[in-house]
Amino acid sequence: MAKQDRAVRTREQLIRSAAESFDRSGFGLSSLSDISTGAGVSSGALHFHFGSKRELGEAVEAAAAETLRAIIAPCPPSHPDPLRVLVDTSHLLAQRLTQDVVLRAAFGLGHDATWQEDAKLWLSWRSWVRATLTLAGERGDLAADVLPDAAVSAVTAAVVGSEILGRADAEWSPCRALAQFWSLMLPRLSGESGLPVPVSNSPATLRP
Known part of the structure; x- marks a missing residue:
């Protein structure tokens, strides 16, 4: 359960970091490296949850x-x-x-x-x-x-x-x-x- 909770928190952090980047720089100029850094996670963790920047955009829209x-x-x-x-x-x-x-x-x-x-x-x-x-x-x-x-x-x-x-x-x-x-x-x-x-x-x- 703790592992699942940690995964949920990581996903939420990535969505928020992506939103902050899109809000600040627009979708086109936002980078996955900046988003992962903003969320405080590795690029590997980002790609575990999201396969692309577009998937992150879709997750922001869904939230x-x-x-x-x-x-x-x-x-x-x-x-x-x-x-x-x-x-x-x-x-x-x-x-x-x-x-x-x-x-x-x-x-x-x-x-x-x-x-x-x-x-x-x-x-x-x-x-x-x-x-x-x-x-x-x-x-x-x-x-x-x-x-x-x-x-x-x-x-x-x-x-x-x-x-x-x-x-x-x-x-x-x-x-x-x-x-x-x-x-x-x-x-x-x-x-x-x-x-x-x-x-x-x-x-x-x-x-x-």
Whole structure:
């Protein structure tokens, strides 16, 4: 059992080291030697767990996808305020992207030309945004002239953009940018001017 535990820890260390390298240098410029050094293991140990850098990238994506699934659990049809769930979840995701290097690196792979795979996590986020806005529309919470596809694009792009800008400028705060975005977008989506904008990113606010 101790040997199995040690193998699990080594694998987790390698995934985190790979994520740190992808986040810092991009997939193409990250090297297996740097990743093994960052994990504090030998190159032989790395190759025992992963046959290639692409396998490491896939493992980073898989670990991040598990985290994302917990963040974007489906909004219950009975929830009294799907738009509130949408706002709070966008803030929670932005917060986790600043804190969790594995999640951030996996999202970064989605716009990394050297990765050359589908932007799986962004596609999952967009699908969740669409489902939540659809629920809001079915409940009559969207303004009559709101085009669902346009709303999905705007909300998805807001989180994508804040994450990318946060990488380029340490002074940029994704959570602050989203608060400003929602102060403009939420009244437009709901058709209620002067609507108070929830900015909480506490998981406790996401479900009734």
